[in-house]
Amino acid sequence: xxxxxxxxxxxxxxxxxxxxxxxxxxxxxxxxxxxxxxxxxxxxxxxxxxxxxxxxxxxxxxxxxxxxxxxxxxxxxxxxxxxxxxxxxxxxxxxxxxxxxxxxxxxxxxxxxxxxxxxxxxxxxxxxxxxxxxxxxxxxxxxxxxxxxxxxxxxxxxxxxxxxxxxxxxxxxxxxxxxxxxxxxxxxxxxxxxxxxxxxxxxxxxxxxxxxxxxxxxxxxxxxxxxxxxxxxxxxxxxxxxxxxxxxxxxxxxx
Ligand code: URA
Numbered sequence: 001x002x003x004x005x006x007x008x009x010x011x012x013x014x015x016x017x018x019x020x021x022x023x024x025x026x027x028x029x030x031x032x033x034x035x036x037x038x039x040x041x042x043x044x045x046x047x048x049x050x051x052x053x054x055x056x057x058x059x060x061x062x063x064x065x066x067x068x069x070x071x072x073x074x075x076x077x078x079x080x081x082x083x084x085x086x087x088x089x090x091x092x093x094x095x096x097x098x099x100x101x102x103x104x105x106x107x108x109x110x111x112x113x114x115x116x117x118x119x120x121x122x123x124x125x126x127x128x129x130x131x132x133x134x135x136x137x138x139x140x141x142x143x144x145x146x147x148x149x150x151x152x153x154x155x156x157x158x159x160x161x162x163x164x165x166x167x168x169x170x171x172x173x174x175x176x177x178x179x180x181x182x183x184x185x186x187x188x189x190x191x192x193x194x195x196x197x198x199x200x201x202x203x204x205x206x207x208x209x210x211x212x213x214x215x216x217x218x219x220x221x222x223x224x225x226x227x228x229x230x231x232x233x234x235x236x237x238x239x240x241x242x243x244x245x246x247x248x249x250x251x252x253x254x255x
Contacts, residue, residue: 055164058085059171066171072101072179075172079152084168087161091153093120097176099146104255105247106182107135108173110191110226111151111161122149127228131188134227134240138248146180148173150195166195178215183254185212185219186247189226196221207243209250220254222247 065082069075079094088094095112098121107123115125123131135145151161151169161169173195177185187193190202197210205223212221224243230236 051164051167054085055168058083058168059164062168062171066175069175069179072097072176075175075179079172082172084153084165087151087153087155087165090156092117094152095120095122095149095154096152097146097148098122098124099142100144101146101180103144103146103180104183105140105145105186105251106177106180106184107131107145107147107186107188108177108192108196109147109149109188111149112154113158114154116149117154122147127226127231130227130231134230134244137241138244146182148176150192161191166191170195174214177212177219181217182219184247184250185221187221187223189224189229193223197223202226206239207246209246220250222250 062082062084065078066075069078076094076096079096082088082094091112095116099107109123109131112122113125113127115128116122122128132141135141150173151165152172155161155165185196187196190200193202193205194200196212197205199205199210202223202225206225208223210221210223212219222243225233225236225240230240
């Protein structure tokens, strides 16, 4: 009960509601002013013509590099040494993951932005900090989740990844999931939802559990809104709260 109340209070605080003090030791820090975030990416990958021979070759190279990785360190090294074309040419580094590799919950976002490119870790900028608060509202943190992205290099100028770039990164992501063996996956944002399920429309699919088959294992996956989108559409935070409750129920059932 106390846990639920605490989660609800932190959720309200997150949503901009003035939360009253409810216990003697419940003093809360003043809420920092919301800062502007970059515009959310539309769901569709950038328009692209038919794949060029170079791009086809890169997808084959990615399959070879990822399949040869026997563990996470090897996968990280393979990714760091990989030529993914424009995205890896322009990025400072490959952005691999953060969190606990033994966690049951794997979170998959879209693509690194500027802060992630600098720090080499996913979701460390403004929207990542918001995402952390969202998961913290149901008691999740880096000790009990593991987080990565569909795309491992920052697309130049934060443009959307192309369909080919998603295909180039896919073997790495599939291997990454297979090595982590999560019990539950959270798909953050429309690009992640589409890349992993082939479906489209995060607005109508968020909160609907779906199944992913990775390495012959079925894993339940929950699509949710991207935090950058939510920061622009705060009235939709209540949907995220419902999705977090659904996630918490699934964790109680499966872990
Ligand atoms: N948005 C994402 O989807 N992933 C990140 O790592 C950062 C922002």
